[in-house]
Amino acid sequence: MSDEFSRIARYFAPLAGKEGRGLTDDAAVLTPPPGRDLVLTVDQMLEDVHFLTRDDPALIARKLLRRNLSDLAAMGAVPLGYLLTTALPEGVGEDWLAGFSQGLAQDQKFFNISLFGGDSSSSRGKISLSATLIGHTAPGAALSRNGARAGDGIWVTGTIGDAALGLRARLGELEDPSGFLTARSLLPEPRMGLALAGLVSAAIDISDGLVQDLGHMCQGAGLSAVIRAGLVPASAAAAACGAGALEARLTGGDDYELLLAVPPGNGEALKAACGDLPVTKIGMFQAGAGVHVLNDSGAMLQFTRPGWRHF
């Protein structure tokens, strides 16, 4: 294994934008876009928590960026670039780093971002990764998860539950003949670039699971949510898993679709703003507290756990 400095020069310096100064300085320098607010977020990906040791390093890299990009999408921000940390145990070799940096390069190009800086370390334990993403919005225009109002519709982009079922498929617990669910688990599609400002009163990305993330919105607004399980959009592959997959779909994390609070009358404008991306109304915010999931006959469903949380 090459040493720290030659690894940085070989795999990471080519990814650096001008802010990164060739990754030879102690820090990055960013001239912020004039008159804009900056939006900053950080997420980790840890071996055996967020990915499996055998996973393709290029997909790990792209998911690391995409999970963070999804946080920017939920704030209505345009991404600029990122700082990266890697902590790698001795057994991780050049092949892994080559794949990992190729994955970063691919998604940097796709999302028009560059590497600003980072820190690489050895690890005495498992692989540990993080990315800090920096984006921008018009001043005061950043969305919040806490702004929902009673009477707002609850809408979601895309389809819900694919990633949770995909993780089961990757663990051999489920058939995934098309590979669609597996792909949704390995490589989310952050919903960047939707012009949501003025159309929604609150937004969050679904990372912990629909029920739990909806609970965060309720808590932030002091409201309850009522959704119809039958209205929650399923992909064809998820639908093929049958009714028994409902709880996994509604409480499983990693979808990175957007969950939106939409004032009455804004639904058509929201659909127009989302273009080809389907967006579906699944319920409504009301006075009260908690998330209530109803079946087709209006009875309340109970789940054993609302979603992903770290102990």
Add this chain to the structure above:
Amino acid sequence: MSDEFSRIARYFAPLAGKEGRGLTDDAAVLTPPPGRDLVLTVDQMLEDVHFLTRDDPALIARKLLRRNLSDLAAMGAVPLGYLLTTALPEGVGEDWLAGFSQGLAQDQKFFNISLFGGDSSSSRGKISLSATLIGHTAPGAALSRNGARAGDGIWVTGTIGDAALGLRARLGELEDPSGFLTARSLLPEPRMGLALAGLVSAAIDISDGLVQDLGHMCQGAGLSAVIRAGLVPASAAAAACGAGALEARLTGGDDYELLLAVPPGNGEALKAACGDLPVTKIGMFQAGAGVHVLNDSGAMLQFTRPGWRHF
């Protein structure tokens, strides 16, 4: 152990500035100081690499912030705030978190910074921490490690080698009757707030070791460096370790003093800018390549390794 969300509410939300929005949103929102450049840096601290499992969590927290603050100091930047990641194995309890967050609070107050956001996760391995620090400078005024010119003097702040000897003391390999060396290893003093712009042509903080970090400056400028070992300032406690400690002092990391390239004639102004903080000329940049360390009779010293690097 409480769950992720109650831990965030209890230990970290009280540390958040307005940019952190109570740590309930997907990202932080920062209105940059108008007309300033932003300076961004990230550093990790990993169990068994950067700290020992038994170390006081408050000191771990403060060193995490200070290592990053030192990077801002080396760029001439004023700190604003930070994002934090924590990955904690199941055995890490409330006491550890209470101490860790108290350490953050203490240094937030001391350095006038606040928590902007973060990510907390469980870990299947060891404790893994990172902080992304955000600061600002006048436009175009950020310092670089790469600007040294032939004829510039090589200067250092403070005393060199205390932290490396302090680590040996913590490992029981060395006597440290005053506790000074141990303290310098556990809690560095980043050299914030020195008005270095215009006085120095290059700056770096000594994190990997004097010889190695000086090598980075040489490489960035296409120059060589000649320093006199006898001129490198030693604390009384380090001097008491004797001549046998010289290599450890000059190649050991974690001092977080500043290493500066100072054009001829700027020495007195530099001393004035540093006020009570001693600053010492130890050598000169010249044409050529590499770092040459001379003893008092002008003979070149050889070290077995120049400084800290990760495999």
